[in-house]
Amino acid sequence: MNISSNRRTRDKIITCLTYAAMFVVLLLPFALFIGLAFKSELLFRDHSLGQLLFSSSWRPSAGEFGFKPFIVGSLYVTLLAMIISAPICLLSAIHITQYAPARVSKVVTTAIDILAGIPSVVYGVWGMMFVVPIVSRYAAPLFGVQTTGFSILSGGVVLSIMVVPFILNILIEIYRTIPKELTEAALSLGATRWEAVRSILNRKALPGILAAVGFGFARAFGETMAVLMVVGNAIRIPESLFDQGYPLPALIANSYSELASVPEVESALMFAALILFVVVLLFNATLRWFIIKTEKY
Amino acid sequence: MELDAMNEKRTLVKQREKSARTGGKLAEEVFCRTLMNIASILIVGVMGVILVSIFYKGISTFSWNMLAEDMGSGFYLNRGGGIRNAILGSVYLSVSATLLALVIGLACSVCMNVYMVRCPRLLHTARFLLDLIWGVPSIIYGAFGFSLMVFFGLKTSLLAGIITVTLFILPIMIRAIDEVMKTVPHGLSESVLAMGSTRSELSYKVYLRQCFPGIVTAVLLAFGRAIGDAASVLYVTGESARSPRGLMDNVTTLPVAIYNQINSPSAAIQDKAYASAFILTLVILIISLLSRYISKRYQKYRIY
Numbered sequence: 001m002n003i004s005s006n007r008r009t010r011d012k013i014i015t016c017l018t019y020a021a022m023f024v025v026l027l028l029p030f031a032l033f034i035g036l037a038f039k040s041e042l043l044f045r046d047h048s049l050g051q052l053l054f055s056s057s058w059r060p061s062a063g064e065f066g067f068k069p070f071i072v073g074s075l076y077v078t079l080l081a082m083i084i085s086a087p088i089c090l091l092s093a094i095h096i097t098q099y100a101p102a103r104v105s106k107v108v109t110t111a112i113d114i115l116a117g118i119p120s121v122v123y124g125v126w127g128m129m130f131v132v133p134i135v136s137r138y139a140a141p142l143f144g145v146q147t148t149g150f151s152i153l154s155g156g157v158v159l160s161i162m163v164v165p166f167i168l169n170i171l172i173e174i175y176r177t178i179p180k181e182l183t184e185a186a187l188s189l190g191a192t193r194w195e196a197v198r199s200i201l202n203r204k205a206l207p208g209i210l211a212a213v214g215f216g217f218a219r220a221f222g223e224t225m226a227v228l229m230v231v232g233n234a235i236r237i238p239e240s241l242f243d244q245g246y247p248l249p250a251l252i253a254n255s256y257s258e259l260a261s262v263p264e265v266e267s268a269l270m271f272a273a274l275i276l277f278v279v280v281l282l283f284n285a286t287l288r289w290f291i292i293k294t295e296k297y
Numbered sequence: 298m299e300l301d302a303m304n305e306k307r308t309l310v311k312q313r314e315k316s317a318r319t320g321g322k323l324a325e326e327v328f329c330r331t332l333m334n335i336a337s338i339l340i341v342g343v344m345g346v347i348l349v350s351i352f353y354k355g356i357s358t359f360s361w362n363m364l365a366e367d368m369g370s371g372f373y374l375n376r377g378g379g380i381r382n383a384i385l386g387s388v389y390l391s392v393s394a395t396l397l398a399l400v401i402g403l404a405c406s407v408c409m410n411v412y413m414v415r416c417p418r419l420l421h422t423a424r425f426l427l428d429l430i431w432g433v434p435s436i437i438y439g440a441f442g443f444s445l446m447v448f449f450g451l452k453t454s455l456l457a458g459i460i461t462v463t464l465f466i467l468p469i470m471i472r473a474i475d476e477v478m479k480t481v482p483h484g485l486s487e488s489v490l491a492m493g494s495t496r497s498e499l500s501y502k503v504y505l506r507q508c509f510p511g512i513v514t515a516v517l518l519a520f521g522r523a524i525g526d527a528a529s530v531l532y533v534t535g536e537s538a539r540s541p542r543g544l545m546d547n548v549t550t551l552p553v554a555i556y557n558q559i560n561s562p563s564a565a566i567q568d569k570a571y572a573s574a575f576i577l578t579l580v581i582l583i584i585s586l587l588s589r590y591i592s593k594r595y596q597k598y599r600i601y
Contacts, residue, residue: 011497014497018408019412021404021408022408022409022413022423025401025405025427025467025471026426028468029426029430032441035445035448036440036441087336091332091335092333092339095333095334095337099333104337108340111340111344114344115344118525118578119524119526119578121555121577122525124556125559126347126351126574129354130346161343164340192326194325194329195325195326198329215432218432219434222433222436222437223434224434224435224528225528225556229556229559249436249528252439253436253439256443256531256532270440273437273441276434280432284428285429288425
């Protein structure tokens with residue numbers, strides 16, 4: 001053996017260090033969960049889980065913590081965003097990968113990259129400046145509603161733009177990995193391009209499409225600043241698109257100044273973070289598992 | 298007789314083909330193609346609208362004084378002042394968080410790609426866990442960072458912010474570097490090992506050099522995230538109207554400053570929010586351009 005002991009010790013030290021770093025990073029998800037659960041334990045002394053999740057009265061001063069308005073608000077905004085952005089992303093992904101010439105698809109991918117980079121606060125500012133006035137001036141009178149424009153609809157629209165790059169990148173990746181031979185075989189049998197896409201590519205890509213939309217949902221569910229700025233933040237269960245809502249992340253971000261004063265409020269906010277964390281984690285874990293399962297076929 | 302029948306058949310087939318080409322099949326094709334074009338145009342158009350409106354509003358309200366002055370005590374009372382402290386705070390915060398995350402992230406991705414390849418099952422579990430935390434929203438890191446801060450008895454400070462943001466960008470950084478390191482061909486590492494190098498030498502003499510463009514892109518990506526994120530630092534950095542002088546100082550970051558400004562009732566301060574948003578967007582755009590340029594430029598030093 002020609003390796004000097006110097007090199008060997010250096011190798012050992014570096015090996016240990018990298019494993020240590022890896023170990024610490026892999027502890028992070030557990031640390032997040034335990035930290036948040038530990039902090040929200042205080043809330044569970046007086047309240048049951050069902051009461052917290054399904055009661056709609058939120059009066060911290062009276063010790064009542066019902067998270068239903070926030071959970072429902074989050075769901076509405078996120079669902080609306082997905083309804084708007086999923087079809088657009090799907091169509092655009094097919095366009096970019098199957099139809100568009102290289103120059104056009106480069107323009108679109110650059111646009112996505114830029115959209116992905118814009119910080120969420122800037123989306124919020126843009127929403128307040130552009131979307132909110134349009135909703136209050138043009139969209140709401142169309143349905144005979146009076147509103148300031150700060151509404152579920154504004155939140156959904158801004159959010160739908162924010163998740164486009166995220167979903168679209170996954171979809172493009174999926175369509176690119178489908179072997180070209182499939183399309184070629186279909187075309188040679190006399191199918192038009194769209195027929196090939198519809199009945200062959202889309203069937204092949206279906207699990208991936210579902211997963212992409214799911215990941216988009218999880219991403220949108222936790223988005224904070226932009227939604228917070230345009231959604232109005234009134235604590236009630238929204239009944240129409242033009243009602244104000246109060247999503248979970250907005251609740252956490254908005255009440256940070258009250259944190260230090262009342263331990264029970266702090267505990268409630270940590271519980272809100274825990275709900276968010278668990279939802280996002282469940283979504284991600286299920287989808288990964290789903291992808292691994294379907295990849296085998 | 299037979300010839301006639303054949304001719305008849307031929308024309309029939311031709312007619313059918315024609316109807317197929319001009320009828321439903323084609324209409325469907327054209328219809329869907331139009332929809333797709335609309336979708337792509339919509340995406341590019343929305344991007345354009347966002348950039349143009351932010352730039353238009355921002356440039357008209359921007360003044361160079363904003364970059365030169367601290368907020369001072371009367372900023373939100375409309376007594377003047379700029380956003381220098383917020384910009385400096387953001388830069389300090391995100392540069393140190395990115396460096397910290399780079400060190401840890403490099404170690405992790407090297408660990409996965411050089412050492413853990415020998416036990417694929419462990420590697421799978423590690424990647425799975427990393428993928429899980431990759432999607433965790435930043436507000437959760439904010440809440441976690443806050444409880445961590447309280448647990449260790451820290452006060453709101455730049456340091457607490459750096460730790461929180463590091464945790465937040467670590468998964469992004471590791472995943473980006475790992476994606477690049479995965480593409481290093483096995484043959485390369487095998488031949489290096491066969492020459493008698495140790496695994497650690499393989500990692501920092503070959504992997505780091507081979508993946509350099511990818512690492513630069515990852516760093517810039519993480520830096521962009523760090524500088525643009527408000528939700529994670531909302532809890533932990535406190536607020537301050539002057540430039541930070543040390544790690545234990547309170548800082549205001551640019552995104553948080555924008556959020557506070559736009560929620561102010563005074564129109565003059567809201568104008569400053571537009572200008573600040575313009576600055577932040579510009580910084581992000583420059584970072585994104587830079588990362589494209591650098592990754593293209595250094596691509597040629599790769600071996601394969």
